[in-house]
Amino acid sequence: DTGVSQNPRHKITKRGQNVTFRCDPISEHNRLYWYRQTLGQGPEFLTYFQNEAQLEKSRLLSDRFSAERPKGSFSTLEIQRTEQGDSAMYLCASSLRGGTTNEKLFFGSGTQLSVL
């Protein structure tokens, strides 16, 4: 499978616990994005990487959230001290940013987080 892969697909946790999600982008894609989507809403941008550099973070991304992309390959998104308001689908997308500004994002199936 050459698509974007996200693990786990579902995560149930208790409030206050830490959780970590993983995203494996399409091979050779240099950009990797994290979005969050709640029921009935469109995805909201959280952060993105170009190779290993984190280039932008949304103000939605509180200091409890941290993302990494070591070596510019897979990425992890960690949420510390989870709150019920963190319950959402966390989507990862990747793209190939070349010499032009055109880029198409390809999404994974997401990780559904439920905080009890």
Place this chain on the structure above:
Amino acid sequence: QKEVEQDPGPLSVPEGAIVSLNCTYSNSAFQYFMWYRQYSRKGPELLMYTYSSGNKEDGRFTAQVDKSSKYISLFIRDSQPSDSATYLCAMQAAGNKLTFGGGTRVLVKP
């Protein structure tokens, strides 16, 4: 006010009908326009991508962009029950992140 507005629906049509979806936006910097389809509990899937005003056709799908009115549309001809999904418009300024509309839920009844 959101940068991208999209009617949440649901939009219910009989099989074979034309589905008409649209979004309005306020950011003049948006240059690239996309439509994604999202099935329940799945990630969004790219359907159409365009960067100029006018029409773009791909099979049963036609995307229209009117930059002067800040209005984009997606038409689905000969709709099938398998087209039942949420359709998301998305827009991008040059070299920037995608900004999504809230999605329109479409139901095609056999």
